[in-house]
Amino acid sequence: MTKRKVRVRFAPSPTGGLHLGGVRTVLFNYLFARKHGGDFILRIEDTDQNRFVEGAEDYIQDTLAWCGLVPDESPVHGGAFAPYRQSERKERYRAYAEQLVKDGYAYYAFDTPEELEQMRIQFKTAENPSPQYNQVIREQMRNSLTMPEAEVQALLDAGTTYVIRIKMPKDETLTFTDMIRGEVSFNTSQVDDKVLLKGDGMPTYHLAVVVDDYQMEISHAFRGEEWLPSAPVHLLLWKYLGWEEAMPEWAHLPLILKPDGNGKLSKRDGDRLGFPVFAMDWTDPKTAEKTTGFRERGFLPEAFVNMLAMLGWNDGTDQELFSLEELVEKFSMERVHKGGAKFDYEKAKWFNHEWIKKTPADQLLPAVKSALLANAVPVTDDIVLEKVIGLVKERCTLLPDFVQQSAFFFSQPENIEISAIQPKWDDKKNLFFAELIRAWELSTLWEASDLEKEFKELAAANQLKPGELMLPFRIMLVGGKYGPGVFDIAEIIGREATLARIKHTLQLL
RNA sequence: GCCCGGUUCGUCUAUCGGCUAGGACAGCCCCCUUUCACGGGGCAAAGACGGGUUCGAUUCCCGUACCGGGUACCA
Numbered sequence: 001m002t003k004r005k006v007r008v009r010f011a012p013s014p015t016g017g018l019h020l021g022g023v024r025t026v027l028f029n030y031l032f033a034r035k036h037g038g039d040f041i042l043r044i045e046d047t048d049q050n051r052f053v054e055g056a057e058d059y060i061q062d063t064l065a066w067c068g069l070v071p072d073e074s075p076v077h078g079g080a081f082a083p084y085r086q087s088e089r090k091e092r093y094r095a096y097a098e099q100l101v102k103d104g105y106a107y108y109a110f111d112t113p114e115e116l117e118q119m120r121i122q123f124k125t126a127e128n129p130s131p132q133y134n135q136v137i138r139e140q141m142r143n144s145l146t147m148p149e150a151e152v153q154a155l156l157d158a159g160t161t162y163v164i165r166i167k168m169p170k171d172e173t174l175t176f177t178d179m180i181r182g183e184v185s186f187n188t189s190q191v192d193d194k195v196l197l198k199g200d201g202m203p204t205y206h207l208a209v210v211v212d213d214y215q216m217e218i219s220h221a222f223r224g225e226e227w228l229p230s231a232p233v234h235l236l237l238w239k240y241l242g243w244e245e246a247m248p249e250w251a252h253l254p255l256i257l258k259p260d261g262n263g264k265l266s267k268r269d270g271d272r273l274g275f276p277v278f279a280m281d282w283t284d285p286k287t288a289e290k291t292t293g294f295r296e297r298g299f300l301p302e303a304f305v306n307m308l309a310m311l312g313w314n315d316g317t318d319q320e321l322f323s324l325e326e327l328v329e330k331f332s333m334e335r336v337h338k339g340g341a342k343f344d345y346e347k348a349k350w351f352n353h354e355w356i357k358k359t360p361a362d363q364l365l366p367a368v369k370s371a372l373l374a375n376a377v378p379v380t381d382d383i384v385l386e387k388v389i390g391l392v393k394e395r396c397t398l399l400p401d402f403v404q405q406s407a408f409f410f411s412q413p414e415n416i417e418i419s420a421i422q423p424k425w426d427d428k429k430n431l432f433f434a435e436l437i438r439a440w441e442l443s444t445l446w447e448a449s450d451l452e453k454e455f456k457e458l459a460a461a462n463q464l465k466p467g468e469l470m471l472p473f474r475i476m477l478v479g480g481k482y483g484p485g486v487f488d489i490a491e492i493i494g495r496e497a498t499l500a501r502i503k504h505t506l507q508l509l
Numbered sequence: 510g511c512c513c514g515g516u517u518c519g520u521c522u523a524u525c526g527g528c529u530a531g532g533a534c535a536g537c538c539c540c541c542u543u544u545c546a547c548g549g550g551g552c553a554a555a556g557a558c559g560g561g562u563u564c565g566a567u568u569c570c571c572g573u574a575c576c577g578g579g580u581a582c583c584a
Contacts, residue, residue, distance in 0.1 A: 204584085339514090343521095484546085
């Protein structure tokens with residue numbers, strides 16, 4: 001291929017939330033574009049007016065923004081190749097379809113949906129459960145190949161609804177090179193006469209994708225593996241339209257599969273198995289059905305993107321944690337795996353945990369703060385919050401985990417799990433804490449290390465093992481058996497709160 | 510059915526003919542920590558099957574099996 005400016009596109013149909021596989025396709029497009037100094041385009045493929053879903057396009061834009069995969073050109077970002085919605089490009093497609101008819105590469109078909117259905121029933125056999133509108137069958141259908149020219153013209157003049165179908169040649173071998181799979185071949189006799197222009201005047205995907213990729217000067221076309229079977233149609237269209245030289249290079253990405261059983265991952269699997277499939281929350285405007293997304297589950301976009309990149313790609317080393325910048329630098333389509341990958345939510349969580357650990361507390365702060373506020377944790381002081389985050393983040397896998405791990409820093413725990421200490425509670429311990437209160441009321445220092453030293457010295461003086469006292473102390477401050485080191489907690493919540501919590505619990509015992 | 514694609518530990522994967530088949534997640538055990546984690550150490554776990562080609566195949570070729578995708582006036 002001649003070297004030309006790299007221009008790639010993500011071309012979703014706005015029919016609902018953006019699924020994992022979709023975001024991964026975006027990611028690979030984005031990485032490839034950035035790596036080669038090219039452009040990343042978002043094009044909305046809304047040629048099926050029956051499937052239009054309110055809000056879906058905004059959702060796609062929001063998802064890309066959240067992931068940090070912002071397009072250079074899109075319906076909202078504009079660009080030199082606007083418009084970027086196929087519905088707004090409608091007028092462009094018909095002329096090409098008509099041209100194909102004129103050149104003998106396509107034809108008019110007047111079959112009604114009922115007639116098509118009847119054809120499928122009529123020709124259906126055990127060996128051929130789904131008959132196609134192909135080189136053989138088309139001879140028996142109502143189209144400009146079988147009907148006299150005058151009749152066709154009369155139908156056309158009368159404004160009869162028709163579609164334009166591609167005329168697949170007989171027994172030709174079509175070969176192209178897929179960047180991931182290498183050479184792939186098809187025999188045209190196995191491919192049916194796909195509809196190019198629908199009865200409502202809108203193009204099908206097949207026509208639209210070729211026309212738009214050509215007009216938008218797309219250099220590389222990446223899409224899911226489910227498109228591989230229709231590649232010969234696209235190949236032929238590029239050829240018939242006379243644009244063969246400008247055809248993009250193709251890469252068909254492997255599918256993301258269900259964790260259990262078989263088949264490609266669907267939203268239903270997430271509902272069934274309890275993990276997100278969409279990037280962000282999505283509410284179906286018609287059914288009001290709500291689906292949770294990775295963002296709302298508490299994933300960091302960095303982790304989400306990192307996880308997706310590793311689903312089918314690796315750099316050949318053992319490295320698994322990559323920032324977006326590193327991915328841009330190291331990504332190559334040739335290293336994308338051919339086989340589908342079963343989605344593993346546990347591994348996805350691991351990525352998030354790793355990213356929470358490696359992200360500095362101050363950068364985590366906004367996300368953590370909103371998670372805490374959403375759960376009625378009264379955070380006011382960002383300085384304190386930042387310290388807390390630094391202390392607890394290694395024990396948080398998802399953002400909401402910060403709620404349990406840090407709520408007690410900001411308010412006295414409501415439930416004190418005294419059952420954890422009561423069985424082994426005695427007067428000696430009671431006395432120890434009474435003395436501890438007195439000692440700490442007077443102590444001039446209030447740092448974790450000093451507190452721990454005093455605590456242990458006092459324990460020794462009372463002939464008690466520090467270990468026996470640590471859990472009770474933790475329960476007093478935290479309310480339960482969790483959280484970071486107790487003396488760190490005491491340092492942060494301060495003398496007043498520490499002593500108040502000890503006293504409070506002592507009264508319960 | 511037909512067409513296309515795929516096939517390494519339970520899962521994600523490394524290996525571009527030399528392998529005692531490596532890593533990660535999950536699992537199990539130990540240490541650390543008298544919370545829970547983090548961290549450290551260890552165990553267990555794989556080349557679908559059958560033929561070739563080759564001194565040598567996980568790697569190349571063929572067949573079979575299995576899995577996936579497609580087979581719409583949906584993308």
